[in-house]
Amino acid sequence: MVFDLTEEQRMIQEMARGFAQKEVLPKAAEMDETGRYPAEIVAKLAELGLMGIAVPEEYGGAGMDNICYVIAMEEIARACASTAVIMSVNNSLVCDPLLKFGTEPQKKKYLVPLASGRKLGCFGLTEPGAGSDAGSQKTTAVRGGEHYIVNGTKNFISNAHEADTCILFTMTDREKKHKGITTLILDMKSEGVTIGKHENKMGIRASSTASIILEDVKIPVENRLGNEGDGFKIAMNTLDGGRIGIAAQAIGIARAALEDALAYAKERKQFGQPIAEFQAIQWMLADMATEIDAARLLAYRAAWLKDRKAKHSKESAMAKLYASETAMRAGVKGIQIHGGYGYIKEYPAERHFRDAKITEIYEGTSEIQRLVIASALLKD
Ligand code: CAA
Numbered sequence: 001m002v003f004d005l006t007e008e009q010r011m012i013q014e015m016a017r018g019f020a021q022k023e024v025l026p027k028a029a030e031m032d033e034t035g036r037y038p039a040e041i042v043a044k045l046a047e048l049g050l051m052g053i054a055v056p057e058e059y060g061g062a063g064m065d066n067i068c069y070v071i072a073m074e075e076i077a078r079a080c081a082s083t084a085v086i087m088s089v090n091n092s093l094v095c096d097p098l099l100k101f102g103t104e105p106q107k108k109k110y111l112v113p114l115a116s117g118r119k120l121g122c123f124g125l126t127e128p129g130a131g132s133d134a135g136s137q138k139t140t141a142v143r144g145g146e147h148y149i150v151n152g153t154k155n156f157i158s159n160a161h162e163a164d165t166c167i168l169f170t171m172t173d174r175e176k177k178h179k180g181i182t183t184l185i186l187d188m189k190s191e192g193v194t195i196g197k198h199e200n201k202m203g204i205r206a207s208s209t210a211s212i213i214l215e216d217v218k219i220p221v222e223n224r225l226g227n228e229g230d231g232f233k234i235a236m237n238t239l240d241g242g243r244i245g246i247a248a249q250a251i252g253i254a255r256a257a258l259e260d261a262l263a264y265a266k267e268r269k270q271f272g273q274p275i276a277e278f279q280a281i282q283w284m285l286a287d288m289a290t291e292i293d294a295a296r297l298l299a300y301r302a303a304w305l306k307d308r309k310a311k312h313s314k315e316s317a318m319a320k321l322y323a324s325e326t327a328m329r330a331g332v333k334g335i336q337i338h339g340g341y342g343y344i345k346e347y348p349a350e351r352h353f354r355d356a357k358i359t360e361i362y363e364g365t366s367e368i369q370r371l372v373i374a375s376a377l378l379k380d
Pocket of ligand 1: 085089093123125126131132133134135156157158178179232233236237239240313361362363364365368371372
């Protein structure tokens with residue numbers, strides 16, 4: 001077993017870390033406060049090849065592996081969790097299914113601009129009545145000649161306001177339940193598409209979250225991803241990859257909580273010495289660092305399996321579950337180490353705590369991850 005990063009993996013780590021520290025971190029507090037979408041940062045992520053990291057160069061991507069993706073995600077999330085989720089959705093939930101399930105013309109038309117970051121994507125699975133129960137889709141797509149007519153509402157969609165393209169899940173045959181779900185590539189400028197209000201969120205405030213209302217939207221049959229009825233498997237397969245990205249995001253947030261707490265603990269003096277010299281503080285720092293390393297190893301393993309096209313549902317769920325809960329624990333400890341200063345917005349500790357929470361919820365709650373892990377255990 002080799003734990004060293006390859007030359008390419010080290011290079012992307014250095015590049016993403018340098019960019020994140022210099023150009024993203026200084027803006028993170030302001031973006032969190034105002035909820036401003038970081039358009040200029042996303043444009044630079046595109047220039048650096050970070051919007052389609054694991055997509056081959058011929059389709060507009062950087063042609064790297066999924067470990068590079070995890071590494072870059074961690075570095076960007078260390079600086080700004082909002083920027084990281086914008087990047088994660090485009091990479092794993094949009095480019096990845098287009099690469100895996102798209103036809104050659106679909107890849108040329110949609111994947112190339114998305115992977116190169118000229119365009120942005122979103123993932124339209126969740127509905128008001130279909131969150132954890134993703135199979136109970138209500139959005140309908142009725143075929144008439146060479147088009148589908150789509151009606152329904154998608155909820156809590158990340159990147160909804162800025163996205164050009166949506167990987168949209170619809171019901172084409174309600175009788176067949178999850179086997180009646182079909183995936184369509186939606187051009188967000190299509191007639192009949194309305195974007196709802198910006199959700200005012202606890203964390204990841206600079207990434208947009210909104211509903212998408214679809215009223216008699218005409219989508220050409222040539223925009224169908226896979227066959228009719230393949231949608232649920234496409235969604236699940238895509239989320240197996242997406243959860244690796246969210247694990248990496250959570251690791252970045254946890255690292256931010258640790259690094260800020262460590263710096264503070266060395267500086268802050270009480271009882272005549274830096275608080276870092278108290279064992280109570282050292283134990284918290286030690287637990288945070290240990291859990292972060294464990295979470296990172298789980299994420300690297302899941303990415304490594306994905307690169308080898310091996311089954312990785314269970315490993316992705318383990319990585320996301322453990323990393324997101326690590327981020328929450330690190331967020332709590334980070335505030336505790338800062339004491340009263342951790343509770344005010346002048347210090348970033350409270351932002352890390354707020355940003356961490358969503359990683360236990362989106363792309364499958366912790367309860368759903370445990371369910372995926374348990375069902376794999378019972379099948380093995
Ligand atoms: N890959 C391929 N196929 C899969 C699969 C996988 N990982 N997991 C399940 N399937 C298949 C099963 O084999 C089964 O196939 P058959 O019908 O042929 O037997 C079929 O899918 C149904 O499987 P289940 O019976 O296990 O399905 P279920 O209805 O019980 O649901 C679930 C399973 C794990 C709970 C699933 O609904 C789920 O993952 N829910 C969470 C949804 C979620 O993560 N949403 C995230 C939204 S996107 C987001 O959050 C983005 C963002 O904002 C950043």
